[in-house]
Amino acid sequence: MVSSYICPQCKMVYSHEEYLKDRFCPKCGTFLKIHQKPRGKKYWLFQANPDTYRIYDWWKNHPNHEDILWSIRQYSKEVRKGDLGCIWLSGQNAGIYAIVELASNPRTIERIAEEKEYWVDRKELLKPSKRAPLKYIKRLFDSPISRKYCLEDEVLSDMNILKQAQGTVFRLRKKHWDRINEITSHSERYSRV
Numbered sequence: 001m002v003s004s005y006i007c008p009q010c011k012m013v014y015s016h017e018e019y020l021k022d023r024f025c026p027k028c029g030t031f032l033k034i035h036q037k038p039r040g041k042k043y044w045l046f047q048a049n050p051d052t053y054r055i056y057d058w059w060k061n062h063p064n065h066e067d068i069l070w071s072i073r074q075y076s077k078e079v080r081k082g083d084l085g086c087i088w089l090s091g092q093n094a095g096i097y098a099i100v101e102l103a104s105n106p107r108t109i110e111r112i113a114e115e116k117e118y119w120v121d122r123k124e125l126l127k128p129s130k131r132a133p134l135k136y137i138k139r140l141f142d143s144p145i146s147r148k149y150c151l152e153d154e155v156l157s158d159m160n161i162l163k164q165a166q167g168t169v170f171r172l173r174k175k176h177w178d179r180i181n182e183i184t185s186h187s188e189r190y191s192r193v
Contacts, residue, residue: 005032042078043172044085045161046070046100046134051091054118059141067133069115072106074169076130081105085172086180087134088161094147096180099138106130138184145183155179 005014007025013035014025023032048055058068068087072079079102087098109131150156156179160170172180 004035006035008033039080042080042083043174043177044075044079044083044102045088045096045159045170045172046072046085047088047090047161047165047168047170049090052119052121054120055089058115058118065136067100067103067135069109069112069131070134070168071129071131072169073129074167075171076106079106079132079169081132084137084177085134088170089144090165093144095144095150097140097144098134098136099140099180099184100134101137103133103135106132140184145180153179153183 003016005016005019006012007014007028007030009028009030010025012025012027014032019032024030025032050056081102081104083102085100085102086096087100089095089097107130108128145156147162150159151162155175156162159172159176
């Protein structure tokens with residue numbers, strides 16, 4: 001149920017009860033619209049499987065790219081431009097390898113020839129999915145926050161990726177985001193394997 005309505009002309013906000021009495025602004029007579037509260041930033045963890053996509057090779061061969069296109073199959077209606085997140089790699093060297101910001105909303109984007117060669121599983125190329133560019137804020141390629149460190153950290157140890165690793169997009173709570181930024185902005189050693 002909608003909690004409030006707004007007059008687009010004079011910007012006055014009215015309750016649902018007031019709207020039911022009169023759907024027009026009592027001040028200027030303009031038809032009232034649903035009052036959409038601004039959406040805050042959300043935080044995400046984007047997982048890659050190096051056995052499916054040769055992401056280490058991509059990074060090595062494209063060191064100056066400002067972003068990387070990411071398939072967003074889960075939460076494609078919730079992930080939005082300006083949201084923040086991390087790139088997590090699975091496997092033997094699992095951990096957080098980059099801090100990123102979504103550069104646009106997810107949409108259908110064809111795979112470019114340049115990236116096709118990095119797919120180990122060619123069937124992935126045929127799967128349609130929405131994609132979005134993830135712009136790098138911090139690259140942690142040489143010193144990722146290891147899975148072991150995350151498991152031992154008081155705050156990060158309850159991240160969803162550590163409980164259920166199936167999927168490519170996971171929600172991050174604000175406390176996780178804040179802790180990851182705290183770790184990466186200090187000289188603390190966090191790459192314990």
